[in-house]
Amino acid sequence: MTNQIFESEHQINYYECDANQQLTISMLVNIMMQVSGEQSYVLGVGDEELAKEGLAWIVLQYAVDIKQIPKAHQTIKITTQASSYNKLFCYREFKVYDEAGTLCVTAKSTFALLDSEKRKMVRIHDEIVEPFQAPFSKKLIRTPKPEKIKEDEVVENEYRVRYLDIDSNLHVNNSKYLDWAIDTLDYDFLTTHTLTHLNIKFEKEVYYGNQIKSQMSLFQNEAGQLVSAHRIKTGDVINSEASMTWEKKEELNR
Template identity: 60%
Template structure:
């Protein structure tokens, strides 16, 4: 695995946590993106450099594995590494460690560049990725697909996209999809279960003012494992799909 590693210390704030005082996944992903943005800025290929070329990073997929979600006031170390890229996709790994050096969370992510004016994916310029010293590979990394929602046994909630849901790319911030997905589960479930793994794939942009439908179905395996399948959609369009494996809090 190639690519420069960048790391950042972070102390968890109360507003980054849920009612169980554990850090929320959506907040952790936001902070991870901030850390990778810092690395890009230091390497001279930050957002302002991309903007001059009419480009912006977009996230295609996250694969998350949680060993232990850090808690309020805990100090953590976040590392990030751009591992490889091809003509269209860039792959980046994030890891979270506690003060004893124990691995808490691993996130493998897939990024692409968007032509801001055309709102279409763009080829990855060599001068943008060269500072990360990641490996070029023509081979596409096959990422796991989220479990499909069982339409006969699903529940659905609707949300209107608010001004504070959108980011500087003029579309809904990726963390909002996770919040919409998790909000389909009730308080009793969320306070007695925690995320073990999650796969989430972003398909199409959602914009200000749109009405979105957050759909969810839940299944239990023979091993008593709980899996939820999620779909975020607008009208007849699937904008995002996710699946989450949950474990009981002990």
Template identity: 45%
Template sequence: MIKLQVEIEMKVGKKMTVKKYRNTKDISYYMCDRTHTLTLPMLVNLTLEVSGEQSEALGLGEEIMQEKGYSWIILQYEFEIDRFPRNKETIEIETYATEYNKLFCYRDFIIRDLQGNVLITIHSTFALFDFTKRKMARLPEEIVTPYKAIFNKRVKRTPKPLDIDEEKAYSQPFYVRYFDIDTNQHVNNSKYLDWTLNTLGGEFLKKHKLIYANVKFDKEVCEGQMIESYVSITENKESSISAHKIRTQGLTNCSASFKWENIEQ
């Protein structure tokens, strides 16, 4: 349920004003796992819903973008997690485009509880996809100007996910189904997170709390394909690291690494 819609502007130095957007969301049981905690894939869906609301408010909603022959695609996420929201909790999601260059747009999301505490911070990299040419497009000024992001001609260097240990890695296959495809005719980004997390297995997930994630999308997968989700785990006394690859026919479609806090049983 939408409780609040707010658009504000944040001054950056003396020259530029970044347009920020806020909205509240209620966490429902179907968004949560068996511990009544919001899942990472559902978190991604909620944040994309809010960024889509901002685009709609700026006159650049999904229908308008499709008329122009474009859609936004996500190239990378970096999550800094204090805690995940819980069932029946109301959260505020704030988002804004921070910078852009000729090819990439960088957007942040901040998730807070109603007391103003920051629960999760997400740094993301977006690109524009040209439907006709089936490849990334340069960012037209009329599409990025309304967000009032800062132009920086240099490509921002974001940390890469850690590589899997091929000797320790194991894998699980997943079939790409009809309902995995979203309205942009791509496999929804949350599905990649489903595939990576499910490969860890229930015993690992019950004993660990996710505190950091880095996910990079390299190559799209298509309906009807069979993917292999690989994972290797490095466990320490207080924390663990899981490294992931999603592959089809030897090609890497997605890479990820997660840091976990060990939970005492």
């Protein structure tokens, strides 16, 4: 058997874009998750079927490489496939192409199965993943951790979790973490720099009404790349950590 590859097209709407008319990273993640959800539905193991068993998928980590960010009104093609799974985790890959067929974005993600009532991870059910035709492997795929915040250079914003921040799993939607993270960077930076890599790891759920802190520090890493490191906290609990690699726009156009 070969892995089931699923593809879908999406026309980018202006409201999915930022002031530069570029697709936002949070909307990119939402679109990829929509496509993976469509595949699950087509294969008969969509969210509604899992909910009948008291289960839901949760994302633990994304690693995203961006060669070119799609823009408003473009029609993109998204492909996805479940690449492998083990007793606790499922691994899924995404690719995004522009209208000319040029590869713009590649992403790898790690999923786990959640007991919706106990709010705990459970072992992967073979009958749920079998339709995807992904191979079982005992090997754990360890995506590198996001780079850490520089504690003496932290910028911080605070937010209260609103009703519209949560999704059907009754916790904050993954894309909201990205909005909170991006919001710590100022307008001048965001209009003159382009995101080329994202690594985000989700640790603890955030719920309606929680007061969160979005923290960030900006620095050059050992490879000389410009990096923003991010952390989402509720009280002393770290809910998510991320790092983003940026390039100035004129450097990308050389």
